[in-house]
Amino acid sequence: QVQLQESGPGLLKASETLSLTCTVSGGAISSYYWSWIRQPPGKGLEWIGHISYSGDTNSNPSLKSRVTISVDMSQNQFFLRLSSVTAADTAVYYCARVSSSWERRFDPWGQGALVTVSS
Amino acid sequence: DIQMTQSPSSLSASVGDRVTITCRPSRTIYTYLNWYQQQPGKAPKLLIYASSSLQSGVPSRFSGSGSGTDFTLTISSLQPEDFATYHCQQTYSTPYTFGQGTKLEIK
Numbered sequence: 001q002v003q004l005q006e007s008g009p010g011l012l013k014a015s016e017t018l019s020l021t022c023t024v025s026g027g028a029i030s031s032y033y034w035s036w037i038r039q040p041p042g043k044g045l046e047w048i049g050h051i052s053y054s055g056d057t058n059s060n061p062s063l064k065s066r067v068t069i070s071v072d073m074s075q076n077q078f079f080l081r082l083s084s085v086t087a088a089d090t091a092v093y094y095c096a097r098v099s100s101s102w103e104r105r106f107d108p109w110g111q112g113a114l115v116t117v118s119s
Numbered sequence: 120d121i122q123m124t125q126s127p128s129s130l131s132a133s134v135g136d137r138v139t140i141t142c143r144p145s146r147t148i149y150t151y152l153n154w155y156q157q158q159p160g161k162a163p164k165l166l167i168y169a170s171s172s173l174q175s176g177v178p179s180r181f182s183g184s185g186s187g188t189d190f191t192l193t194i195s196s197l198q199p200e201d202f203a204t205y206h207c208q209q210t211y212s213t214p215y216t217f218g219q220g221t222k223l224e225i226k
Contacts, residue, residue, distance in 0.1 A: 045163065045217040045220075047215040059214075062214070106155075112162050
């Protein structure tokens with residue numbers, strides 16, 4: 001079965017760039033969308049954006065100017081870069097597979113990576 | 120953006136109870152509605168997609184219904200492992216948005 005695992009630095013300073021990798025195992029990265037979602041401590045979920053296997057991207061306008069999502073099909077990985085971070089970007093960051101069919105099922109999810117931004 | 124409003128925000132119930140959680144988007148999303156369960160410290164898990172379709176492996180005591188601007192998640196008979204936070208999500212238009220969550224606690 002497909003499994004996802006986030007990796008990357010857990011502590012950043014304000015103004016730095018957050019870089020996370022999601023490694024997909026147990027299945028190919030093709031034929032799906034691949035998404036990033038975050039959850040600040042004690043708060044709800046926020047969709048960051050997604051990328052298709054062909055490289056088409058879509059991201060949340062609230063973050064759009066700071067977000068870059070990319071994919072490396074040869075490594076079965078996709079990536080998130082979020083520039084100019086502030087304390088408000090402190091959150092658990094999840095990656096998830098998204099079905100390419102109309103209902104857009106987010107399943108499965110990675111276990112999550114806590115990223116803390118210090119001022 | 121489509122705003123998703125869940126109610127209640129928290130709920131106390133007992134094992135064996137029937138529980139209903141409501142999700143109302145700010146405009147119609149037809150049946151583009153997913154439900155997730157999140158245990159403390161864990162990632163969300165997909166329960167229901169397209170408003171009423173049960174994700175593979177999810178117990179049949181979970182069910183979803185609704186269309187347009189009114190959706191419900193029902194748990195027919197609560198089990199101890201069901202005490203968690205539940206999130207709705209619209210996938211009708213980007214940015215995909217989630218409700219604020221409903222925390223289901225043991226009475």
